[in-house]
Amino acid sequence: MSTTATTTPAGAAAARPRRPKAIGGPALGSAASAQARQWAAAILEVLAGARTPAQAAAALGAGLPRYYQVEARAVRGLLAACEPPPVGRVRRPESEVRALRLENQRLQRELARQQALVRATQRTVGLAAPAASKTAPRRRRRVARALSVAARLQAQTAAPPAAAPAVSPSS
Numbered sequence: 432m433s434t435t436a437t438t439t440p441a442g443a444a445a446a447r448p449r450r451p452k453a454i455g456g457p458a459l460g461s462a463a464s465a466q467a468r469q470w471a472a473a474i475l476e477v478l479a480g481a482r483t484p485a486q487a488a489a490a491l492g493a494g495l496p497r498y499y500q501v502e503a504r505a506v507r508g509l510l511a512a513c514e515p516p517p518v519g520r521v522r523r524p525e526s527e528v529r530a531l532r533l534e535n536q537r538l539q540r541e542l543a544r545q546q547a548l549v550r551a552t553q554r555t556v557g558l559a560a561p562a563a564s565k566t567a568p569r570r571r572r573r574v575a576r577a578l579s580v581a582a583r584l585q586a587q588t589a590a591p592p593a594a595a596p597a598v599s600p601s602s
Contacts, residue, residue: 473498474505 460468473487482490488498553560 470501471505474502477502 460471463471470491473482473491476482477484477487484498484502485495488495491498493501550560
């Protein structure tokens with residue numbers, strides 16, 4: 432008895448056993464914490480009807496109101512993920528900041544140009560430059576105590592911590 436090898440048509444891929452496809456791919460949830468995966472599994476089980484919300488809350492060690500809060504947040508996240516992506520180019524915050532800085536520089540140059548034109552026009556016409564106003568100095572408003580405390584706290588966090596003096600071992 433002779434055995435003949437079966438050939439595949441030209442261009443067809445060699446037959447490989449197919450792996451069952453996992454929903455969401457093999458990396459689904461790999462970046463999430465164990466607690467987040469437990470909550471997600473419990474919420475999906477409740478939505479599928481395999482558990483009641485009370486059973487899921489008990490299994491998670493949380494109260495029923497907390498379970499409902501997290502479930503509502505999860506459903507809102509699901510709805511947000513199902514929204515179609517925006518059409519066209521999406522501006523990142525970094526590019527938005529850069530564009531605003533460039534516009535600010537342009538406006539400052541334009542202001543300086545306009546001020547120079549006003550001074551040149553005043554000289555041409557023979558007008559003296561306006562003198563600084565000599566009105567009575569305004570009283571400074573007292574800064575709210577909370578604002579001064581906040582400023583001190585910000586200054587403390589912005590300043591590098593003072594280096595601790597080196598303690599030499601005593602002999």
